[in-house]
Amino acid sequence: MVDAVERLVAHPSIGGSPAEVEIQRDLAHLWEHEGLDVTTWTIDPAQCLLDPGFPGMEVDRETGLGVIARWAGTGGGPTMLLLGHTDVVPPGDLHAWSSPPFQPHHVDGRITGRGTADMKAGLVAAWLAVRALRQQGRRLRGDVILAAVSGEEDGGMGTYSLLAQGITADACIIPEPTDLDIVPANGGALTFRLTIRGAATHASRRSEGISAIEKFTLALRALDELEVQRNAVVDPLMERWSIAYPLAIGTVHAGDWASTVPDLCIAEGRLGVALDESPEQARLALEQAVQGLCAHDPWLREHPIDVQWWGGQFAPGRTDPDHPLVDLVGRAHQSLTGATAQVYGAPYGSDLRLLVAAGIPTVQYGPGDSRIAHAPNEWVTVGDVVTCAHTLMLVLEEFCEIDAAVDNTQQEIP
Numbered sequence: 001m002v003d004a005v006e007r008l009v010a011h012p013s014i015g016g017s018p019a020e021v022e023i024q025r026d027l028a029h030l031w032e033h034e035g036l037d038v039t040t041w042t043i044d045p046a047q048c049l050l051d052p053g054f055p056g057m058e059v060d061r062e063t064g065l066g067v068i069a070r071w072a073g074t075g076g077g078p079t080m081l082l083l084g085h086t087d088v089v090p091p092g093d094l095h096a097w098s099s100p101p102f103q104p105h106h107v108d109g110r111i112t113g114r115g116t117a118d119m120k121a122g123l124v125a126a127w128l129a130v131r132a133l134r135q136q137g138r139r140l141r142g143d144v145i146l147a148a149v150s151g152e153e154d155g156g157m158g159t160y161s162l163l164a165q166g167i168t169a170d171a172c173i174i175p176e177p178t179d180l181d182i183v184p185a186n187g188g189a190l191t192f193r194l195t196i197r198g199a200a201t202h203a204s205r206r207s208e209g210i211s212a213i214e215k216f217t218l219a220l221r222a223l224d225e226l227e228v229q230r231n232a233v234v235d236p237l238m239e240r241w242s243i244a245y246p247l248a249i250g251t252v253h254a255g256d257w258a259s260t261v262p263d264l265c266i267a268e269g270r271l272g273v274a275l276d277e278s279p280e281q282a283r284l285a286l287e288q289a290v291q292g293l294c295a296h297d298p299w300l301r302e303h304p305i306d307v308q309w310w311g312g313q314f315a316p317g318r319t320d321p322d323h324p325l326v327d328l329v330g331r332a333h334q335s336l337t338g339a340t341a342q343v344y345g346a347p348y349g350s351d352l353r354l355l356v357a358a359g360i361p362t363v364q365y366g367p368g369d370s371r372i373a374h375a376p377n378e379w380v381t382v383g384d385v386v387t388c389a390h391t392l393m394l395v396l397e398e399f400c401e402i403d404a405a406v407d408n409t410q411q412e413i414p
């Protein structure tokens with residue numbers, strides 16, 4: 001298990017990089033090698049972008065590779081999809097890492113490296129759950145589909161493409177880092193860009209110009225107020241979070257000279273979408289807040305802030321917390337650990353919403369903590385990966401139904 005996690009983490013599969021495709025090819029090879037029925041297909045991102053239903057993309061990508069491995073059942077049982085993304089976010093400041101992010105290391109029961117928690121270890125847990133069942137000779141009536149997808153972090157190209165292939169299942173588990181809690185719902189996240197114009201002049205005569213940075217600070221305050229309003233009342237599944245639906249600015253670019261009043265400021269951010277709110281409603285709320293600000297400022301009235309929606313557009317999504325899948329994962333987890341897995345919604349968008357929208361009940365349950373998911377020295381404990389794999393084995397045996405009519409001791413792989 002550790003070898004498999006380390007092998008996957010060693011691929012620097014940052015969204016848009018060649019390694020994003022190479023890791024998919026490597027997994028296809030590994031899954032084929034152990035006798036699973038592997039299907040791969042080429043993804044054409046340019047073609048995807050033509051579809052108004054495409055969830056968006058934030059990096060340049062010329063190609064992609066879809067990979068699934070099917071463990072065929074004996075027939076008549078429900079199909080379970082175990083889906084994980086293999087793309088990772090960039091490592092950020094390398095000085096903040098105590099070891100190189102793509103040279104995973106395993107010390108004291110902990111594996112460190114970019115993509116360990118989010119979510120290569122989770123994908124390995126799913127894969128090894130299937131391998132262990134086959135090694136024990138279990139035969140299930142339903143199929144199990146292992147899916148590796150890319151492009152999750154910047155929109156969900158891989159899962160979009162998987163669903164477009166007509167691949168479907170009766171339920172799906174995504175082993176994203178939930179710290180082995182059960183997450184049946186995700187808030188949405190919409191990426192936006194604000195373009196704020198000012199009037200440039202020499203800084204020594206600054207009162208005669210209009211600073212785009214100063215106007216940006218007005219926008220920042222208006223967005224802070226909007227965030228407070230949008231979080232005044234939240235769904236019970238989201239009550240554990242101090243801010244259930246964050247509205248945050250991630251990049252600001254302004255000015256090109258220290259002693260010039262800047263005439264352009266471009267800020268990008270993400271708007272959280274509430275459970276059961278449509279992306280259209282959320283976009284309108286932000287646009288109206290910006291319009292309200294502009295209406296009260298003489299300069300902005302004449303030069304309104306432009307709002308663009310681009311990149312990842314994650315709708316919210318939810319599986320009913322009373323769905324039998326939630327109960328099944330919870331019972332399996334409890335029988336192994338003696339502990340009760342908590343059930344709640346997560347404030348981030350993920351592939352869950354695409355699967356739920358396609359009619360596939362989906363929950364997230366996986367090793368690692370989402371807090372350290374995009375942080376330096378990202379890590380996961382081997383113990384949690386093992387627990388996740390064991391839970392998934394129990395879930396598969398019950399959900400896909402052990403076939404009592406056949407020999408359940410004949411090993412499928414030596």
Ligand SMILES: [Zn+2]
Pocket residue numbers: 085118119152176177
């Ligand atoms: Zn993830």
